[in-house]
Amino acid sequence: MTTTDSTQALAADRAATSRTSASSAQKSASANLNVIKAINAGLRRSMENDVKVLVMGEDVGKLGGVFRVTDGLQKDFGEDRVIDTPLAESGIVGTAIGLALRGYRPVCEIQFDGFVMPAFDQIVSQVAKMHFRSGGRLRLPIVIRIPYGGSIGAVEHHSESPEAYFAHTPGLKVVTCSNPVDAYWMIQQAIELDDPVVFFEPKRRYYEKADVDLDGSPDLPLESARVVVPGTDATVATYGPMVKTCLDAASAAAEDGRSLEVIDLRTLSPLDLTSVYDSVRRTGRLVMVHEAQRTLGIGAEVAARVTEECFYSLEAPVQRVTGYDTPYPPARVEEEYLPDLDRVLDAVDRTFGF
Amino acid sequence: MTVETVADAAGGAPPEPELVQLLTPEGQRVANDHYDALIADITGDDVRGMYRDLVLARRVDSEAVALQRQGELGLWASLLGQEAAQVGSARALRQQDHVFPTYREHGVALCCGVDPLRLLALFRGVDQGLWDPNETRFHLYTIVVGAQTLHATGYAMGVQRDGAIGTGDPDRDAAVIAYFGDGASSQGDVNESFIWASVTNAPVVFFCQNNQWAISEPLERQTRVPLYRRAGGFGFPGVRVDGNDVLACLAVTREALQRARDGEGPTLVEAFTYRMGAHTTTDDPTRYRLNADLEHWKLKDPIERVRAYMIRGDLADQAFLDEVEAESEQLAVHLRAACRELPDPTPTSIFDHVYVEPTPDLVAQRDAMTAYLDSFAEEVAR
Ligand SMILES: Cc1ncc(C[n+]2csc(CCOP(=O)(O)OP(=O)(O)O)c2C)c(N)n1
Ligand SMILES: [Mg+2]
Numbered sequence: 125m126t127t128t129d130s131t132q133a134l135a136a137d138r139a140a141t142s143r144t145s146a147s148s149a150q151k152s153a154s155a156n157l158n159v160i161k162a163i164n165a166g167l168r169r170s171m172e173n174d175v176k177v178l179v180m181g182e183d184v185g186k187l188g189g190v191f192r193v194t195d196g197l198q199k200d201f202g203e204d205r206v207i208d209t210p211l212a213e214s215g216i217v218g219t220a221i222g223l224a225l226r227g228y229r230p231v232c233e234i235q236f237d238g239f240v241m242p243a244f245d246q247i248v249s250q251v252a253k254m255h256f257r258s259g260g261r262l263r264l265p266i267v268i269r270i271p272y273g274g275s276i277g278a279v280e281h282h283s284e285s286p287e288a289y290f291a292h293t294p295g296l297k298v299v300t301c302s303n304p305v306d307a308y309w310m311i312q313q314a315i316e317l318d319d320p321v322v323f324f325e326p327k328r329r330y331y332e333k334a335d336v337d338l339d340g341s342p343d344l345p346l347e348s349a350r351v352v353v354p355g356t357d358a359t360v361a362t363y364g365p366m367v368k369t370c371l372d373a374a375s376a377a378a379e380d381g382r383s384l385e386v387i388d389l390r391t392l393s394p395l396d397l398t399s400v401y402d403s404v405r406r407t408g409r410l411v412m413v414h415e416a417q418r419t420l421g422i423g424a425e426v427a428a429r430v431t432e433e434c435f436y437s438l439e440a441p442v443q444r445v446t447g448y449d450t451p452y453p454p455a456r457v458e459e460e461y462l463p464d465l466d467r468v469l470d471a472v473d474r475t476f477g478f
Numbered sequence: 479m480t481v482e483t484v485a486d487a488a489g490g491a492p493p494e495p496e497l498v499q500l501l502t503p504e505g506q507r508v509a510n511d512h513y514d515a516l517i518a519d520i521t522g523d524d525v526r527g528m529y530r531d532l533v534l535a536r537r538v539d540s541e542a543v544a545l546q547r548q549g550e551l552g553l554w555a556s557l558l559g560q561e562a563a564q565v566g567s568a569r570a571l572r573q574q575d576h577v578f579p580t581y582r583e584h585g586v587a588l589c590c591g592v593d594p595l596r597l598l599a600l601f602r603g604v605d606q607g608l609w610d611p612n613e614t615r616f617h618l619y620t621i622v623v624g625a626q627t628l629h630a631t632g633y634a635m636g637v638q639r640d641g642a643i644g645t646g647d648p649d650r651d652a653a654v655i656a657y658f659g660d661g662a663s664s665q666g667d668v669n670e671s672f673i674w675a676s677v678t679n680a681p682v683v684f685f686c687q688n689n690q691w692a693i694s695e696p697l698e699r700q701t702r703v704p705l706y707r708r709a710g711g712f713g714f715p716g717v718r719v720d721g722n723d724v725l726a727c728l729a730v731t732r733e734a735l736q737r738a739r740d741g742e743g744p745t746l747v748e749a750f751t752y753r754m755g756a757h758t759t760t761d762d763p764t765r766y767r768l769n770a771d772l773e774h775w776k777l778k779d780p781i782e783r784v785r786a787y788m789i790r791g792d793l794a795d796q797a798f799l800d801e802v803e804a805e806s807e808q809l810a811v812h813l814r815a816a817c818r819e820l821p822d823p824t825p826t827s828i829f830d831h832v833y834v835e836p837t838p839d840l841v842a843q844r845d846a847m848t849a850y851l852d853s854f855a856e857e858v859a860r
Contacts, residue, residue, distance in 0.1 A: 186766040187694035210664035210700050211623060211692050239622065242666065277552040279581075280606050281621050419839070448843050453828040455552050455603025460825035460847075470850065 153339045159330045162304035163193050163269075165338060166311035167231065171201050177315055178223060180207040180216060181233030181269075190235055191271060191330060213243035217268065221250055224264045229315060237272040238281025244289070251320045252295030266320045267311070271327040272300075273365040273415050275462055277455045284452050285416035287364075290322045291393040291425075298393040299346060300324035302367035304334040306350075306390065309342035317346065324392075326365035349396045351403070355385035358409035358472050361400050361426060363389040366413045366463060373468040384472065392422055400426065401433050408439035409475035413463050418446040440478035443471040497750060498730050499720040503778045505786025513729040520728070522793045524569075528724050529788060530802050531565040532781045535585035537806035538594045541813050542584075542601065546759040550817050551601045555582045559722070559754030562780030563687050565589060566727025567655065567749070570735055571615075574642070574652040578630035581619045582687075583657050590616035594809070598817045605823065623658075624665030627684065630656030631671045634680035634738070643681045644741030653738035655683045655731070661692020663708065664700045672712040672746070681738035683731065684709075684746045687721060689753035694766040709746035721751030722780040752778070825851060 157165060171177045179194055179201075185208035188195030198206035209216050213234060220230035234240045240247070247268065254264050274283030291298045297319050301307040307325070314321040344350060352367065353374050362370045367388045374384040385403045389395065404410050410430055412423035427442035445463040453461050500508050500517075539557050546554040557564060564585030571577065571590070579586055584597055587609075596609045600619060607618040620626035634654040637643060642652045662668050663686060675682050686705055690697045701708070709716030715737075719730040727749055734745035752775040756763050788794035829836060829844040836844070 182692070183694045185694070188765070190693065190760075208695050208699050211661035211695070212664040212666060214666050215664070241622070277603060279553055279601065279603070279621060418843075448828060448847070449840060450828045450832050454605050454823060456822045457825055457828055458603075460851075461828055466854075467850070 154335050154337045156333055157304045157308070157336045158333045159301070159304050159307045159325065160191055160193050160195075162308040162334075162336055163301075163311050163325065164195055164197070165336070166308045167194065167197060167315075168200070169338075170231075170312050170315040171197065171205065174229060174315075175205075176227060177229045177231065178205050178207065179231050179233065180209050180220065182209060182211055182216075182235050184208060184233050189233055191327065193269070193271075193325075194233065213239055213241075214246050217243040217246040217251060217266075220266050220268075221246065221254065221264060224266050225262065229265045229267075231267045231269060231311075231315060234268060234270045236278075236282045237270055237284040237286055240268070240270055240286060243268075247290070247296070247320075247322070248293050252293045254295075255319070256295055263318045264320045265315070265318045267314045267323050268321070269311075269323045269325060271325045271330070273326050273328055274452060274458050275328045275365070277458075279455070280452070283455075283458065285364075285414065285447065287322075287324055287392055288416055288421050291395075291422060292420075293393075295320070296393060297321045297347070297391070298324070299391045300326065300364040301390070302326060302329065302364055302388050303332060305336050306388075308336050308338070310346060310390070313342060313346035324364060326367075328365050329368060332368065344390075347391045347394055347396055349390050349399050350388045351385065351399050352388050353384070353386040355383040355407070357383045357407060358411060358475055359385045359387065359400065359403040359407045360411045360413060360468065360472070361387045361389060362413040363392065363422070364415075366415060369463065369465060370413055370468055373465045373472070376465060377469060377472060382472070389422075389426075395422075395425065395429070397426065397429055397433070400430060404430055404434045405437045408437055409472075410438075410442045411445060411468065411471045411475060412442060413445045413468055413471075415447050415462055417449050418444055419449050421446055440475040443474050445471045497718050497720050498726045499723050500725040500729060501720075501723045501783050501787055503722070503783050505783045505788075505790055507725075507787065507791075513726065513733075516729040516732050517725060520725070525725075525784070525788060525793055526798060528565055528569055528728070529781070529784045529794070530805070531569070531585065531589055532561045532724065532784060533802050533806050534809060535561045535565060535588050536781060537810050538584055538588065538597070538813065541810040542598060543755070543759060545598065545814065545817055546601070551598060551759075552603045553758050553760060554601050555758045556753075556755035557582050557584050559752050559775065559780065560687055560689060560749075561585050562724040562784075563685075563721035563727050563749035563751050566724040567657075567685050567731040567747070569724075570728050570731035571655065572648070572652070572735075572739075573615075574650065575615065575735060576630075576633055576637075576652070576654045577616045578626040578633070578654065578656045579616065579619055580623070580626065580657050580659060580662070581621050582659075583616075583619070586657065587614075587616055590614045592616050594813060595816050595820070598813060599820050602817065602820060604820050624662040624667040624671075627656045627658055627662070627668045627671035628674070630654045630684075631675045631678075631680050631682050634675065634682035634744075635678055637681055638678070638741075643739055651739035653681045653683060653735040655685050655735065657685050657687065659692060660686065660688040660690060660697050660700055660705060661695065662686075663705055672709070672714075672744075675744035676713040679741070679743040681741065682744050683734040683738055684744060685731065686746065686748045687751055688748050689721075689751050691753050691757070691763075691767070693757045693761060694763075696767075704748065706746055706748035709744075714744045714746065716746040716748065718748045718750055721749030722778045722783070724780060724784055751780075 185198040568589035706716035706718040
């Protein structure tokens with residue numbers, strides 16, 4: 125059976141269960157989308173705007189990816205632009221480099237955080253360095269999408285937060301969204317950028333919904349942090365899946381009469397800490413929260429820079445709430461490993477103990 | 479397109495059949511001089527034993543799927559349809575051989591004496607594999623696709639250095655078998671393992687269960703030639719076997735393992751089979767494949783054909799079949815209860831075994847966690 129035959133047969137098979145596609149959602153200016161659908165809509169728009177944009181990865185075609193982020197894209201843009209690749213991550217990124225050199229803008233999907241490692245060499249030794257190596261002559265506008273983070277009850281390698289490895293590598297931009305609106309715009313901004321971007325998607329927040337204005341324009345450049353909730357007593361800086369956790373913590377703190385300012389970093393490389401410095405100069409207290417392991421994580425860099433920039437404003441040492449320095453543990457104990465509302469509030473309390 | 483294997487190129491060996499089969503789907507024994515000789519010692523007892531293995535493997539699997547549906551497991555990767563490939567190859571192993579599995583080798587695990595409860599514990603999220611690989615010779619499940627093929631090759635290089643091949647002593651000469659899938663065959667690691675095994679002449683058998691799917695991707699996304707023919711390019715023999723035929727899998731794997739033990743190097747076995755279930759319990763195969771294919775493969779069921787063969791040849795009666803059925807039911811009942819009783823790990827257990835000895839940093843983090851958790855207990859007490 126040819127691919128076309130089977131595509132048609134499958135379509136018939138599934139006719140009864142066909143769902144509204146993102147493109148029909150796009151007709152109305154605003155849509156209530158979860159993070160998955162928002163990225164899907166963003167990808168779709170980028171593909172419509174630029175025929176050079178390609179999507180490639182394992183199971184991204186007919187299946188629409190294991191999380192359905194690329195749902196319907198192969199049907200609408202064809203197999204040349206939405207490529208079900210062989211099962212080989214080094215190959216996905218390595219061939220994306222070649223495609224980019226030929227003028228394409230590949231968006232690679234890595235199925236889960238833990239499976240980016242076979243591609244690590246291509247990303248760190250090739251993607252990150254090509255522009256530098258060529259004296260600026262060559263550009264690699266590649267986006268590498270990685271669903272990351274835990275709390276989904278998964279087996280090993282499906283819950284990791286490897287962002288620091290990439291943020292440690294000059295030449296890569298590293299960003300992460302935390303909500304549907306940012307997801308929709310940031311993926312498009314990442315694709316438009318001529319630098320390679322590692323785009324981390326907080327998989328435990330994939331099903332969070334929000335109204336997304338599909339026709340507007342992004343309210344922030346890609347490489348800037350966002351003050352999500354203003355506050356006066358302490359600053360909480362975080363990103364990705366922990367933004368919601370910290371917002372919940374801020375609500376809980378508010379009930380106790382304590383005002384937390386929550387900042388979503390959004391960009392991990394380059395870091396945009398201007399709003400963090402401003403905030404810390406007012407509050408004197410900073411709690412840095414991420415799921416990733418503590419040692420040499422993003423929090424370590426933030427703490428160092430805040431100490432350098434805001435030393436005389438600090439009332440307490442920067443506190444970190446992070447995963448522990450262990451491999452990501454088995455699912456039945458992951459909630460003890462991951463920062464949660466209580467651990468964030470506990471750290472906030474500690475900053476008031478000085 | 480013709481792709482020669484080393485054997486072909488060498489001239490002498492007869493052209494390999496497309497698919498080694500000793501039992502038809504209807505349970506008819508197919509004569510094959512070469513492979514018949516390799517299982518000439520197999521008695522009625524052995525056949526009944528393998529039937530029992532097949533049934534128990536399937537029962538563990540269906541029970542695990544049910545437990546996942548009930549929320550007792552986080553995930554399960556079903557082996558449905560691949561029982562013969564696993565049991566046939568595992569029953570070819572000797573006491574001193576070693577196994578490097580993927581995440582789907584539940585049937586092999588069973589044959590190696592791994593308590594199926596330990597498999598459930600992994601998929602429940604209690605641990606990441608707590609059976610003893612040294613005692614069972616069944617190494618830990620590897621979830622990163624393809625990585626274990628290099629581990630197997632390295633292990634085989636160790637066996638080679640220990641002089642545990644080619645002595646002619648059936649209790650000493652050892653082989654290693656690496657399991658992997660059709661999708662995995664695309665990974666760099668797998669291709670590197672072929673090169674290493676070939677160049678070092680390592681005593682390793684690469685056992686590829688070609689179930690024709692890598693999640694949603696059909697075989698065509700991974701290869702243009704039948705997978706067994708890849709071996710030729712790397713410089714060792716490859717053979718394709720009916721993966722739903724337990725006798726053929728036994729015979730072919732026996733031959734490959736013996737070549738390895740004799741110091742003749744690696745073999746690639748492609749067990750041609752079909753993934754009858756979803757990729758895992760989170761997968762929805764109706765999105766990418768047709769029911770018709772499934773129906774077609776149902777007719778090739780690996781267990782039914784052994785049952786038919788036994789009945790036809792008077793190797794088993796209804797009483798035996800009932801006995802196996804009862805045993806599998808008992809195992810299922812046991813697993814159902816025991817799975818629910820698996821204790822959750824304690825929070826501080828995450829600090830154990832990061833290193834052989836805990837580092838000062840980790841001790842401090844563990845103490846901090848303990849103090850933090852105790853503070854809740856105090857709050858409750860107050
Ligand atoms: C390096 C890596 N990439 C991606 C995955 C996600 N994944 C798990 S199983 C699988 C498909 C494997 O297909 P195959 O090798 O044919 O084995 P099967 O599952 O069919 O037994 C994928 C892509 C993974 N586990 N490891
Ligand atoms: Mg497969």
